[in-house]
Amino acid sequence: MNVSLVRKLSIYQLALDVQTPPPVSSVTPAILLSLLKSQIDLLIEQQIPATLWVKLPPGKIWHSEIQYYQQQLGNSGSVYHCHFGEVEIGGVDRENIKPFSSSQKGLQFLPNQRQREYFLIVLSAKFCSLIVAERAIKNHKTLLTISTFEPKIIQQVLDGIKQAIVPEDSAIAPDHLICAGVSEPALMSRLLTKQLQRQDEINRQIVSKRIAKIERQKQALHKSLQLKDEFLSNVCHELRTPLTHMKTALSLLNSPSLKNPQRQRYSQMLNTQCDRQNSLIHGVLELVQIERNLEAMNLEAVCLADIVPGVVSTYQPLAQEKGIMLAYTVPTELPAVWCVSGGLRQIVIHLLSNSIKYTPNGGQVWVWGRLQGDYVQLEFRDSGIGISESEIPKIFDRFYRVRPLLSEDPGGAGLGLTIVQQLLRGCGGSISVKSKPSEGSTFTVQLAAVVEKYSK
Numbered sequence: 001m002n003v004s005l006v007r008k009l010s011i012y013q014l015a016l017d018v019q020t021p022p023p024v025s026s027v028t029p030a031i032l033l034s035l036l037k038s039q040i041d042l043l044i045e046q047q048i049p050a051t052l053w054v055k056l057p058p059g060k061i062w063h064s065e066i067q068y069y070q071q072q073l074g075n076s077g078s079v080y081h082c083h084f085g086e087v088e089i090g091g092v093d094r095e096n097i098k099p100f101s102s103s104q105k106g107l108q109f110l111p112n113q114r115q116r117e118y119f120l121i122v123l124s125a126k127f128c129s130l131i132v133a134e135r136a137i138k139n140h141k142t143l144l145t146i147s148t149f150e151p152k153i154i155q156q157v158l159d160g161i162k163q164a165i166v167p168e169d170s171a172i173a174p175d176h177l178i179c180a181g182v183s184e185p186a187l188m189s190r191l192l193t194k195q196l197q198r199q200d201e202i203n204r205q206i207v208s209k210r211i212a213k214i215e216r217q218k219q220a221l222h223k224s225l226q227l228k229d230e231f232l233s234n235v236c237h238e239l240r241t242p243l244t245h246m247k248t249a250l251s252l253l254n255s256p257s258l259k260n261p262q263r264q265r266y267s268q269m270l271n272t273q274c275d276r277q278n279s280l281i282h283g284v285l286e287l288v289q290i291e292r293n294l295e296a297m298n299l300e301a302v303c304l305a306d307i308v309p310g311v312v313s314t315y316q317p318l319a320q321e322k323g324i325m326l327a328y329t330v331p332t333e334l335p336a337v338w339c340v341s342g343g344l345r346q347i348v349i350h351l352l353s354n355s356i357k358y359t360p361n362g363g364q365v366w367v368w369g370r371l372q373g374d375y376v377q378l379e380f381r382d383s384g385i386g387i388s389e390s391e392i393p394k395i396f397d398r399f400y401r402v403r404p405l406l407s408e409d410p411g412g413a414g415l416g417l418t419i420v421q422q423l424l425r426g427c428g429g430s431i432s433v434k435s436k437p438s439e440g441s442t443f444t445v446q447l448a449a450v451v452e453k454y455s456k
Contacts, residue, residue: 024144329367338450339429366380
C-alpha cells in the first residue's frame with residue numbers, strides 16, 4: 001500500500017532544522033553502507049523488533065540487509081520503504097521480497113522531493129537512530145551524511161513526515177511515528193564495536209584492492225620494459241643485417257680483378273641494402289611515433305573515395321613496371337568512416353604496398369570498398385605468393401616477414417602490418433586475413449561508418 005504526501009519532504013533538511021544541528025560528515029557510499037549494516041546487525045543480534053523507515057540507493061547490496069532483518073525477526077516489526085512514484089521498492093522486484101508483516105508499507109514521495117537523498121530511521125523501545133545522506137552536488141561520489149541518536153532530532157524528522165501525510169490516510173500506525181526514548185548505553189557500546197569492525201573490514205578491502213592494483217601496474221610495467229628490450233634487440237639485429245651486406249659489397253667492389261658485370265651486381269646489392277635500411281629506420285620511427293601518440297590522436301571522419309584513388313595512382317607506375325594489373329572499386333556514395341587522423345592513408349599505403357610487393361610479375365591486385373551493416377569494409381586482394389596457415393598468426397608481429405616462394409627476397413622492414421594493426425586499434429577498427437600459398441591473399445579492413453544509412 002502507498003501513502004500519498006501533500007507537500008515536498010526532505011529528511012536531510014528536517015534533521016538540520018533544529019536549534020543545535022547535528023554535525024555533517026562527507027563519507028563514501030562504502031562507509032554509509034557500513035553504518036547501515038552495523039545497525040541492522042545490532043537489531044538482529046539483540047532480536048530487537050523495530051519500525052524502520054527506509055530509502056536507499058537502488059541495488060541489492062543496499063537492500064539485502066533490510067531483507068535479512070525481515071527474515072530473522074518474522075512478524076515482529078514494521079518496515080516502510082520510501083520511494084518515488086510507482087518505482088519498485090529499492091529497485092528490487094516486489095515478488096522477490098518476502099512479506100515482513102501486515103504493516104510493511106510503501107511511502108510515496110512527490111516527484112519534486114530530492115531524489116538524491118537516502119535515509120534509515122530505526123524506532124524501538126531500546127534503540128532509536130537516524131542516518132540520512134544527501135549526494136553532494138559537485139561530487140556525486142561523496143555523501144553528506146548525518147548520523148544521530150538524539151531523540152529530539154529524530155522526533156522532529158518524524159513530525160515532518162507525519163505532517164506531510166494526507167490526514168485521512170490511516171495506513172500508518174500512530175506509534176510508528178514516535179521516538180520512544182534514549183537508546184540504552186549497552187546497545188550504543190555494542191553498536192560502536194560493530195561500526196569499528198565494519199570500518200576495519202572496509203580498510204582491509206581498500207588495502208587489498210590497492211595492493212592488487214599496484215601489482216597489476218607492476219606486472220604491466222615489467223611487461224612493457226620486456227617488450228621495449230625485445231624491440232630494441234630486434235631493431236639492432238635488423239640494422240646489422242643490411243650493414244653486413246653493404247660492408248661485403250664495398251669490400252668486393254675494391255677488388256682490382258673485379259669484372260664489370262660483377263661490379264654492377266655488387267653496386268646493385270649495395271643500393272638494395274641501403275634502401276632496405278632506410279625502409280627499416282623509417283618504419284621504426286613511424287611505429288614509435290604511432291604508439292607514443294595513439295591515445296592522444298583524434299578521430300576524424302574520412303571518405304574512402306578521397307584517399308584510395310590517390311594512393312592507387314601513386315603505385316600504378318610500380319605495378320606497370322612489374323606487369324601487374326592494379327584496379328580499385330570504391331563507390332563515392334559510401335559513408336565516411338572513423339579513423340585516427342591521417343591513419344586511413346597510412347593503412348592503404350601499407351596494405352597496397354604489401355600486395356604489390358608479394359605479387360609476381362603479371363599478377364593482379366584489386367581494392368574494393370563496400371558497406372556491411374554499420375561498418376565499411378576495405379578489401380585488398382592479390383594473386384600473389386600467399387601465406388601459409390602457420391604463418392598467418394605471426395604476420396602482425398614486429399619485423400616478421402613472410403618467407404617468399406620466389407628466389408627473390410621482396411625485402412621490407414616487416415613493420416607495415418604492425419603499423420596497420422596499431423592504427424586500427426586506435427579507432428576501434430579491425431583487420432582479417434584469408435590466404436593460401438600460391439593462391440594469393442585477401443586483407444579485409446573494417447571501420448565504423450559515420451552514418452547509418454547508405455543510399456545506393
